[in-house]
Structures are given as C-alpha cells and as structure tokens.
Amino acid sequence: MFKGLKSIFLVVCLLILIGSCKKRKEGWNIDALIPVIDSKLDLQHIFEDDLVKADENQLLNLVYENEILNLKLADDFQIPDTTITQDNPGPSFNLVWDKKNPLISDTNESKFEITNANLTEARIASGKIKFKVSSTITEPTIITYNLSSAFKDGKQLIITKNAPAGSPSNPAIIEDEIDLSGYLLDLRGKDKNDYNTISYYFTVRFADELLPDTTYIYNQDDVVSIVNSFEAIQPEFVKGVFLTTTEKPDESASDFDAFSQITSGSLEVKKASFAFNFENYIGVDLQGQVNALTAINTKTGKSQKLTGDFLTQSLNLSRAKEDYSLYQIPIIPGTAEYKLDESNSNITDFIQLMPDQVNYDLDFTLNPLGNISGGNDFLFADYGIKAFLNMRIPLNIKANNLQLVDTVDFDLGEADEGTELIEGGYMRVHAENYYPFEAKIQIYTLNAQGVIIDSLMESNSVIDAGIPVNGKVVSPTKSVVSAPINPAKTDLLYQAERAIVKLTFNTVESDFQDIYSYYTSKVDVVGDVKYRLIIK
Amino acid sequence: MRGVFSILFLCSTLLSVAQSEFFIADFTSKDSSKVKAGVWVEQSFNSNVINNSVLFNVALKNGPTYQSMQNMKPRLTNSNSAGYIGTERLFASFDINNNKDSVITNGWVSVYTDRQVSARFGEDALRLIAFGNRELAGEKAMIDNLSLLLQQTTHLQFGYTIEKNQSVLGIAPSLVIGNKYLNLESEGGFLYTSPIGDSLYAEAAGYMSQSDTSSLLVFDPNGVGAALSFFYTVNFDLFKKNEYQGKLTAEVNNLGFVVWNKNTLTYHIDGNYAWGGFKAPNLFDLNDSIIDLQRPNDVQTSFIDRIEFGTRNQILPFTLSLRYQEQYNEKVFLTFFLQQRFFSQALPFLGMNQEIRMNKTEKKTAVMLNFFESVGGYNLIGLGTGISVINKQIGLRLGTRNLIGLTNPEYFSGFNVHLGFQYKFY
Numbered sequence: 001m002f003k004g005l006k007s008i009f010l011v012v013c014l015l016i017l018i019g020s021c022k023k024r025k026e027g028w029n030i031d032a033l034i035p036v037i038d039s040k041l042d043l044q045h046i047f048e049d050d051l052v053k054a055d056e057n058q059l060l061n062l063v064y065e066n067e068i069l070n071l072k073l074a075d076d077f078q079i080p081d082t083t084i085t086q087d088n089p090g091p092s093f094n095l096v097w098d099k100k101n102p103l104i105s106d107t108n109e110s111k112f113e114i115t116n117a118n119l120t121e122a123r124i125a126s127g128k129i130k131f132k133v134s135s136t137i138t139e140p141t142i143i144t145y146n147l148s149s150a151f152k153d154g155k156q157l158i159i160t161k162n163a164p165a166g167s168p169s170n171p172a173i174i175e176d177e178i179d180l181s182g183y184l185l186d187l188r189g190k191d192k193n194d195y196n197t198i199s200y201y202f203t204v205r206f207a208d209e210l211l212p213d214t215t216y217i218y219n220q221d222d223v224v225s226i227v228n229s230f231e232a233i234q235p236e237f238v239k240g241v242f243l244t245t246t247e248k249p250d251e252s253a254s255d256f257d258a259f260s261q262i263t264s265g266s267l268e269v270k271k272a273s274f275a276f277n278f279e280n281y282i283g284v285d286l287q288g289q290v291n292a293l294t295a296i297n298t299k300t301g302k303s304q305k306l307t308g309d310f311l312t313q314s315l316n317l318s319r320a321k322e323d324y325s326l327y328q329i330p331i332i333p334g335t336a337e338y339k340l341d342e343s344n345s346n347i348t349d350f351i352q353l354m355p356d357q358v359n360y361d362l363d364f365t366l367n368p369l370g371n372i373s374g375g376n377d378f379l380f381a382d383y384g385i386k387a388f389l390n391m392r393i394p395l396n397i398k399a400n401n402l403q404l405v406d407t408v409d410f411d412l413g414e415a416d417e418g419t420e421l422i423e424g425g426y427m428r429v430h431a432e433n434y435y436p437f438e439a440k441i442q443i444y445t446l447n448a449q450g451v452i453i454d455s456l457m458e459s460n461s462v463i464d465a466g467i468p469v470n471g472k473v474v475s476p477t478k479s480v481v482s483a484p485i486n487p488a489k490t491d492l493l494y495q496a497e498r499a500i501v502k503l504t505f506n507t508v509e510s511d512f513q514d515i516y517s518y519y520t521s522k523v524d525v526v527g528d529v530k531y532r533l534i535i536k
Numbered sequence: 537m538r539g540v541f542s543i544l545f546l547c548s549t550l551l552s553v554a555q556s557e558f559f560i561a562d563f564t565s566k567d568s569s570k571v572k573a574g575v576w577v578e579q580s581f582n583s584n585v586i587n588n589s590v591l592f593n594v595a596l597k598n599g600p601t602y603q604s605m606q607n608m609k610p611r612l613t614n615s616n617s618a619g620y621i622g623t624e625r626l627f628a629s630f631d632i633n634n635n636k637d638s639v640i641t642n643g644w645v646s647v648y649t650d651r652q653v654s655a656r657f658g659e660d661a662l663r664l665i666a667f668g669n670r671e672l673a674g675e676k677a678m679i680d681n682l683s684l685l686l687q688q689t690t691h692l693q694f695g696y697t698i699e700k701n702q703s704v705l706g707i708a709p710s711l712v713i714g715n716k717y718l719n720l721e722s723e724g725g726f727l728y729t730s731p732i733g734d735s736l737y738a739e740a741a742g743y744m745s746q747s748d749t750s751s752l753l754v755f756d757p758n759g760v761g762a763a764l765s766f767f768y769t770v771n772f773d774l775f776k777k778n779e780y781q782g783k784l785t786a787e788v789n790n791l792g793f794v795v796w797n798k799n800t801l802t803y804h805i806d807g808n809y810a811w812g813g814f815k816a817p818n819l820f821d822l823n824d825s826i827i828d829l830q831r832p833n834d835v836q837t838s839f840i841d842r843i844e845f846g847t848r849n850q851i852l853p854f855t856l857s858l859r860y861q862e863q864y865n866e867k868v869f870l871t872f873f874l875q876q877r878f879f880s881q882a883l884p885f886l887g888m889n890q891e892i893r894m895n896k897t898e899k900k901t902a903v904m905l906n907f908f909e910s911v912g913g914y915n916l917i918g919l920g921t922g923i924s925v926i927n928k929q930i931g932l933r934l935g936t937r938n939l940i941g942l943t944n945p946e947y948f949s950g951f952n953v954h955l956g957f958q959y960k961f962y
Binding site: 026027028029030032033034036037038040041042045046428430524525526527528531532533 | 590600601602668673730733811815818
C-alpha cells in the first residue's frame, strides 16, 4: 500500500471536507487564514517501508530485496507408496508343533524404490503403515509385527494383535493402521549396510499354549499372510547419498514490486547494482547455472534480458551443515553472492524498464562431483535453495513524467456545524521543496460505482523543484498548490467512497540528480477561506 | 399673544428632545392642565465607522453584504466608537401647587427602560471581526483598545419641581432595576497571523463581566440600584431684540449606580495561545488519532485566568447637559444644547433644534415642523427633521435626528427615531 499517497489524500480531504457550505443568512463573510497542517514530505516515506535508505555519503539509494527462488527438493526424495506382501504357509506335511514355541518367526527386508538417492535415514513428517494379516490357523494366535527400522522416542515400532481362529475357507483377518509421523526410519536394512531398505520382524504365537491341546498339527493349510502398505510417507528429513542430478525449478517467474507504485513515465538511472545471493539449505554441493534473467513490465508489455558475465558462469554453492545447537533452524546454509553492476552488465537498462516481474531460467546440479560426503548428504523437507535478487540503485536519476498512483478508501462521515460555516475559498499547500524534481499532484474521487466524480486540486498543481548548486540543493524552493472549496465540490466529496492519488515527478535539470537524505519537502497546509461569522 | 405663544411653547417642551434624552426639565409645566400623561419612545444608534446597512442587517439577522462591510474601511480610524440608546417611557405629571404666591410646584412619576450599548474599538479589532485575519497577515492585530458595555435598566422615577421667581429647581430620584449587563474591557492583546497563515498567536488581557447567564427574560431583575436626576433653570436672554425671554437649564440625568447580583459572572482574562495546525513529523504519519489528540479544545481555558461569581457595582452612564431655549419669534422656537454622556464612548454633543410653526398662530392646533442639527456624540454630524402636532388636549411628536444615515445606509451611519404622545387632563 502506498501509504504516502494515502496520507496526502487524507490531508486534502481533511481540508476540503470542511467546506460544507450551506448558505446562511445571518452573520457575514470574513476572509480567514487558518493553519491546518504542519508537516514534511520525505521520499523515504513515499515508497514502501525501508525501500529508500541513505548510504555513508548521505545519498539516498533505492534498496530492494526480493526472494526470486525458493526451491524445495523434498518431492524428489520421496519414499514412494510401497506394499510388501509376505505369505507364510505351513509345511507340506503334518507337523506336530509344540505350542510353546512361536509358530512363525521371520525377519524380512524390503527396499523402497527411491530414485535420486540412496537413503540411510529418514525422519517421517507424515504417513502411515497399513497392516493386514490373514490367518488360516485354526486356533487363536497372537501376532507380533516389529518394524525394527522404525524408532520413536527410542522405542521400536511393535504391533501385537490377537487373531481369532481361522480356516482355509474363512481366514481370520486383522487390520490396523499406524501413524508413522515422528518416526525415524533406519533404511540400512537389518545388517546396517544397505540403503533405502527397511527390516521387520514377524512372529505368530498361539494364544493358549495348553488348550485345546499342547500341540498343533501344522501343515500347508495353515497360511499366515501379512501385507504391509507404506502410504503417503512424507519425510521431514532424509540422509544418505544424493545421486548427481540436475534440478530445474517448476516456477520460472517472480513478482518484482520495487516499482509497483509507478504507473507510467520514465526513470533514468546512472548506476545500479544487483547482488544475487544464493543460500543452500541442502547438505549437498550444488552447481548452478543462470541461463537467462529477463525483466518484464507487464503494463507496457516490454521486456529486457539481462546480459553480463554472471550469466555464463557456473555458480558453486557449498553444502549446508547441520547444527542442532541452533535454536530455530538446525541448518547453517552454504552461501554465495554474485554481483552485477553497470560496468559488467546491462543492469541500468534492466532497471529503467521498471519491471514488475522477473523471469528466470536456472539449473542446479546436485553433487556434481558425486558422493564426496561419505553418505552424509541430507535434506530437510522445508528447506531447499533460495535465491535473492538484491537491488541497490543510488538515487542519481532523471525522471520524466514518472507517475506514482495509489487508490485509497475513505469515509468522511457527517459534516459538523463548524464546517458548514465555510462558504468557499481554497486550501493552500505551501511547500518548501529541496528535492530537485517538481511534483504534480492530483486527486480524483470515485463514487460507489468506481466512476470518477471530481478532481480536488487545481489543474497543474505543481510543487516546484529545488535548484541544485554544484549538484546539491542548499536552499528549498517555495511554491503553493491549491484545492478549491465550494459547496458543489464539497457535496461531491461526501458522495465519494474512494480516491485515486497521483504524483508525477519530473527532474528539471538535464543532468542526473543526486538525492540526499537531508532533502525534504516542508508542507504547511493553510485554509484560505470565506468563513461565515455569526455572533450569537 | 405672548401668553398664547408661551402656552404653546410650554405645551411643546414636554416633548422636546435633545440628542436622545428626555430632559426632566421639560416636566416643568405652566399651563392650566391638572395632569399630563404620555409615552415617549426613542431609538438611536450612531458610529463613526459602522454604516446603517451593516447595522440593520446584523440586527435583522440578514447578514450584511460583503460590499457593505468593505464600505466601512475608508472611515476607520485608530480609535472608533459606536453607541446605541433606546428608551421607552411612560409618564404622568401633575400640579401640586399652582398660582399660590410666587411658588409653583409640580411632580411627576415615570417608568422607563434605558438600554445602552457603548463600544470603543481600535482599527485592527474591527478589521479582524469585519473582514477577517487574512488582510492582517504578517502583522500584529492589536485588540488592546477595546471596550464594550451593554446594559439595560428599568427606572421608577419620582420627580418634584419648584419654581420661584422664574427659576426652577427640579429633583428626581429613581429606583433602578438592573435587567441585563455585559461589560468587556481589554487591557492589552493582539492576534498575530503569519504572512502565509501557517501560524496564529494570540495574547489577551482584560476582563468580561456578565449578569446572570441563566436569566432568560429581558426584564428579569438581576440587580438593583438608585439614581438621581436634577436640574436648575434660570432666565437668560440671548436674543435681546425680540420680545421673548429665554431660559438656560443645567441638568444632570441618571447619576447613580446598579449593584448586579451575586450571579454576575466575571472572567479575568490573561493568557496566550498559539496554533500552527495539526503537527506530524511526516505527512504520512498523519492519522485520525493524531488529529484527535491535537484538536484545539483548550483555547478558552488558555485565556481565562480565573472566573468569579459575585456582585458587581456599576456606575450608570449619566449625562450632563446645558440647554438654552427661546421663542425666537411667533413662529420659531429655538433650542441650543451641549451634552456629555459620561462612562460611555460618546464625544461631547452639540445640538440645535428649530421648531417652526407651519400654520397660523390663530389656529388652536399648532403644526410644527422640526429641524435638528448636531455635532459629536458617536459620530460627527447629524441632520434631522420631524413634525409636532399640539393642541390644548393632545401633543404628538414624530421625527428623526439623523436623516443622512437613512438616505444612503451603505455609506452613512446614524439612526434615530423618536415618537412621543401626551394627553392633558384639565
């Protein structure tokens, strides 16, 4: 929101709204000068917060920091939905089984089909295991499922269920669903020397070792089947070896709102600098390539490709480090910065387009040198690769009909008795302006249907520019702009529900003008009105 | 013939007028009537600067025009004045002792209201109120030479005259009921407007007293007092060549006081105030809360040092007059008078009246055309006219002392209208 323009509008409305001028017979008109507002107008406050800052030489700079990329690669290291089925039939002959012993006791492994990485560890953010056991054992049994790869708070995932007696024609079915969130999966398999592999342990015991008998005739009709389904597993963190891959962001455009308030006109700058800052929150080495960076002004339809050394270089980003002593994010990112300015790029052309969108074409190669971390590559799901475009433009500029526009809402409410006694005149805005550019002001009011119903300021209301001497304005230029007050205009003001505030800047000198931090525009608003004086 | 003329003269004098006063000396009567009863109404306004158009429109709440106000500018001086006097009187006079020895006595009773507005103001004060502070930008508009008195009293007057050897002494004490009172006195102050109007600074010192503000009716009693009027008339002959004798009268009217009651409010003013608009370190910081915090709601308290309730003693504005009257010839009656009103803003007032009989002296009913000329008071020159109709039974007078102000109210000041009626009982 362009709070500067909104405030200008509030000022003028405050002044003009008092001109609710119902003609009174008694009393007489006097010409009154009434101070209304004593304030200042600073460029730092016209733009969004902190967009304009002073450097060590008191020169103002337009400073803009925009995150143009936040690439998360967690989707590339997903644990896919996997179903593991294991059937455990009895022997092909009748085996007299002592019921004191587990009927089935089996350790198994299963490998996830994970592309792009050989994971040894995964902390699960969300997901579940669906667990289904069918048993044709004709006596009740106790089934224990131990996912020995899964730990939570130091405890393994163990499920114990009672299965009723079944039969080949009517097996006993047990189903369950376990939430895996918060679990740490050890994906090294049972021998701790594999990857992407889980191991689990499965036992079937008789529920009653004595009844109906102490033994059980175990044969091929006795089948216990177990189906494990891993569904919607979303890791929070993975570790292992990330294979060398090239990633390209899905999105290729980013909003660039440094010039969002400027609707038309041109801005020439002499100097500008861009700094591309990369932050790598992934525990892998990265090699980036900026194939293209294009500025687009969607209002004018124009675009400008950025050219410069930067675009032909390989950008190397070191891997991030884990540090669990850090309070919020246990990651120390790897960073890199690459700078462009007017000497090594066409950055000024890029800026002078006043883009509202930046299109980019970037590639990142993970582990370009292969596995050099000894299996300690890692990734947190919420963190990936960030790129920032930090722009600094010293305000050494030429402006040609550079127009800033904003729309504000307002509600004047009801006119009070005192304001009804003002029957005409003007609100005068006395400005003492240091800035070396003139500013034309106009405010349009809109009704509920969004139709413009009035303009508040006199036409060609211009605050004159300060005159620089040897590049600096040392004495302000005084000027006055006026908003007329009359009954008709005041009635329209009360009908309005929104307003469009327009400021148009023009530098008056032919050279580029420095803008210093001490520059300001002192504003005194004075009511120069015809007031109906009534003595009761 | 002389006697007839004298009777007519004496009949008419009861309705003689000076600046705007009713001379109690005119109660002296030497005709054969036993009782005279009558009414007198007079309204007067004058000023050296406020023209009649402004006066009428303000009084009628029509709002004076911009041009009417501008017309006052060429007449502004460093010290200006304006005054209004209004009176409505019922009276009855009667013989007490007549034709006995050489002493003639009579008395009268009179009830009347006395309304006065008397103002003094400097050039800047009027310019501020009439035209606004815009034309005074960059200057201090001084408001130190400012005085305003508004007062209405009701009088119950009893009078007694005694004539001996053609000299007359009269005395008339009054009971005074104070109705309305407002007195404003400035002891210094100014309003400064900066050249572009971005700041105002005011200082003020003085006081303002006002009778009971909760009193709503015009004739509410808000004070009580007493006054004394007296006169002495002797024979004096200015125009020796005619056959008539003139009379010289010295008179004091309404020398007295009113004690306004304990509900009288007095503001003691001593303070200053500065206003430079709603202040914000940056225009974009201006919002409703800043405006609400800085609203100038304390202007009045900044100027008022203290407020008192309590009685207030006020000396009544009184007049001192010296009047000469003589029947110049059978048709013309002349009056010259010099009058000063004290405790008001009026200058000394010099007036001349000519009463000219228009019909034959043989007629029982005299029709007189009156002419008035004056200098001073609240303005410079006054010219007026009127008509009187008098016979043995009835006396009627109607006129104005200021025709000039009525001929061109846009430029001239001064308004006077008087109406008198009298009936005699034999």
